[in-house]
Amino acid sequence: MLLAFAACDKEVPPSFSVATPLGAFAGGDTVAAPGVPLTADMDDDDRDGVIDWEQRAAIGNDQAILLLSVKDKPLRLTFSSEAGGARLWRNGEVLLDAEAAGEVTVEMIAGTREVSLGVQLRDLLGEATLTIVDVDEEGVEGEPLVIPFRAAPLLINHHLLPATHLWAMSVSSGDSYENKSMVSALSDALGDDFTTIPGSSYGYDVWVQDELEFATMSAPESFMDFVIDSIRSGGGRGLDDVPEDFMEDADFGRATWGNGTRASSQDSFGNLECSPPVTVDGVEYPLGRVYYGIGPTGGPVKELRDMLDAQQVQRPFSLDTSWLIVGHVDEFISTIPDPAAPNGFWVIVSDANVAWEVLESLDPNTELTRWNGREARYEGHDMDTVGDILNEPGLRELNEDIAADHVEPNLELFLTELGLSEDNVIRIPGLFYEPWGRSYGAVALLPGMANLTVWNPEGEGVKLFMADPFIRGEDVDQSADPMIAAVRALMPPSVEAVFLDDWFVYHMGLGEVHCGTNVTRAPLANWWTAGAHLLQD
Numbered sequence: 001m002l003l004a005f006a007a008c009d010k011e012v013p014p015s016f017s018v019a020t021p022l023g024a025f026a027g028g029d030t031v032a033a034p035g036v037p038l039t040a041d042m043d044d045d046d047r048d049g050v051i052d053w054e055q056r057a058a059i060g061n062d063q064a065i066l067l068l069s070v071k072d073k074p075l076r077l078t079f080s081s082e083a084g085g086a087r088l089w090r091n092g093e094v095l096l097d098a099e100a101a102g103e104v105t106v107e108m109i110a111g112t113r114e115v116s117l118g119v120q121l122r123d124l125l126g127e128a129t130l131t132i133v134d135v136d137e138e139g140v141e142g143e144p145l146v147i148p149f150r151a152a153p154l155l156i157n158h159h160l161l162p163a164t165h166l167w168a169m170s171v172s173s174g175d176s177y178e179n180k181s182m183v184s185a186l187s188d189a190l191g192d193d194f195t196t197i198p199g200s201s202y203g204y205d206v207w208v209q210d211e212l213e214f215a216t217m218s219a220p221e222s223f224m225d226f227v228i229d230s231i232r233s234g235g236g237r238g239l240d241d242v243p244e245d246f247m248e249d250a251d252f253g254r255a256t257w258g259n260g261t262r263a264s265s266q267d268s269f270g271n272l273e274c275s276p277p278v279t280v281d282g283v284e285y286p287l288g289r290v291y292y293g294i295g296p297t298g299g300p301v302k303e304l305r306d307m308l309d310a311q312q313v314q315r316p317f318s319l320d321t322s323w324l325i326v327g328h329v330d331e332f333i334s335t336i337p338d339p340a341a342p343n344g345f346w347v348i349v350s351d352a353n354v355a356w357e358v359l360e361s362l363d364p365n366t367e368l369t370r371w372n373g374r375e376a377r378y379e380g381h382d383m384d385t386v387g388d389i390l391n392e393p394g395l396r397e398l399n400e401d402i403a404a405d406h407v408e409p410n411l412e413l414f415l416t417e418l419g420l421s422e423d424n425v426i427r428i429p430g431l432f433y434e435p436w437g438r439s440y441g442a443v444a445l446l447p448g449m450a451n452l453t454v455w456n457p458e459g460e461g462v463k464l465f466m467a468d469p470f471i472r473g474e475d476v477d478q479s480a481d482p483m484i485a486a487v488r489a490l491m492p493p494s495v496e497a498v499f500l501d502d503w504f505v506y507h508m509g510l511g512e513v514h515c516g517t518n519v520t521r522a523p524l525a526n527w528w529t530a531g532a533h534l535l536q537d
Helices: 180-193 238-247 302-310 352-360 386-390 395-417 482-490
Strands: 016-020 023-025 036-038 064-070 075-081 086-090 093-098 102-108 115-121 127-134 145-151 163-170 194-198 212-219 222-229 252-255 272-274 278-280 283-285 290-294 317-320 333-337 345-351 425-429 453-455 462-467 495-500 517-521
Touching (some): 016 127, 075 086, 075 093, 086 127, 115 127, 115 145, 163 180, 180 194, 194 238, 212 517, 238 252, 333 395, 333 462, 345 352, 352 386, 352 395, 352 482, 453 517, 482 495
Parallel strands (some): 163 194, 222 252, 290 317, 345 425, 462 495
Antiparallel strands (some): 016 023, 016 064, 064 115, 086 115, 212 222, 272 290, 333 345, 453 462
C-alpha cells in the first residue's frame, strides 16, 4: 500500500529525490525525529498462522513505502540498524537485510525512475536508518539524505478512546452457574459490537479482562489492534487460546511477555490499566499513563514491566494492591469520560462513607433477597436485611481501616502521578470485607461498582456497565433500588449507568463486570507527533 505523501514545495536537486510519509526530500535535507513512523510487522496479514516478519516476504501493509527517483548519477544506499530486525524491500524483493545489528550497502544505477522501496521493522519502537547519497564519475559523494525510521510503541488503551467492540464469555451450566442475564443485557445494548466467547470451549474461564490486554500500534497509513496475552493460568488452558482463535489476524497482533510458571494474580490484566491524557509537572502525556498494582509477591512479571517501560510515551507507575485478596487496581479505582469534566474525565473511587450514607438512609428491615444466599442458584453473604449489613460486627471498623491505610493513600498517589486533585474525583459507594481473615486480604462486599466497563463508541454517548448492588428484594425492579439511584445521581449528565446482574458468576467469584469483559478501542492521537517529546534517542 502506498502512503499519502506531502507535496514537495522546493526545487529538487537533479540527481535524486525521495517521497516519504513525512514529505519529499533530497540530498542535504534532514528528516525530523522520531523519523518515518511505521508499525512493527507483528500481525498475520495472509492469515496463515505465521507472523508476517518471520516469512521474509512482502506481505501486508506494515511497511513504510518510499518512492525514489534516480536521475543522472548512481546512488549508494546504506541501511543500518543498531539492534537489527530491519529490512529494505524493492519491488517485493529484499534489497537490504539488517536482521542482525550492523549495516549493509547497495549501489543503484543512474536512470532508474520511481523505484518503490519498503522499510519493514520487526520490533516495537524498532529503529533503522537509510542513507542515500549520489556518486559522480570520480567516486565523489554528494550531500547525503539520512532517513530515520521508528516503529510504533505499543499503546495500552484508555477510557477516553472510542470503544469499537466488547467481549465477554457466555456460561450456562444449569441454574448454578450461568450469566444469561448479563450476556443478554450486553447483547441488547451492543448488538453486533458484542462477541460472546463460548465457556464450554475455554474451560468456563470467565475472566476475559484478566487474560487479555488490548492495545494498538499505528502509523500514518497502517493500524494494528494488538492483544497482550497474559501468562496467567485460568485453570487448564482456560482463555489461553482465545487470542489465537479470535484475534490473531490481519491487522491484529499478539504477543506474550514473561513465563507462566512465575505467574501471580498481579499478572492478570484487571491489574493493568491506562489513564486518559494528563499533564504532570508541566510534562504532557497525550496518550495517558499506564498503571498497575504491586501485591504481596510483587507486580506484573518483569518482562512485561520492562516492555511497558520501554514504550516511553505512557510512563508507568504503580499502586499498592497488597491489601486485596485478588490484588487488582480495577477493584477500587477507575476513570470515566465526560467532556464537561476537568481534563475530560473523572476518577472513580470506592468510598465506604458514601455507602454507609445510603444504607443508613434506608429502613433497616429492607429485604435483601440476593444477599441471604438462600435461593438455590445463588450464593450470598448470609445477610437478610440492610440492618444486617449495618450491624455486621467489625465491618465499619474494617472499612475505616481500609480507607485510611489503603484507599486514600492510593488515591492520593494516583492523583499525584496524574497531576490531578480531589476536584477530579467522584466517590461512589463501596464496601470491602475479609472472607478468610486479615491474613488473606479484602474483597468487595457491596458489588464493586468502581470495577466498571466503559462503552463509548465514536459519536455516541457513554455507557458504564456496572455491577447491580441488589439493595432490594428479588422481585423489586432496578428502578426502585436506592443504591442504584444514589450512584446514578452521582454520574454526570453525559453518562448512562447500566447495571448488570454479575452476582453469582462474578461477584461471588471475587470479581465484577470489568473483570469479565474487555473492549477494543480506536486511537485519537498520533504518537509520532503528540508523543514525540517523550521518546528518547
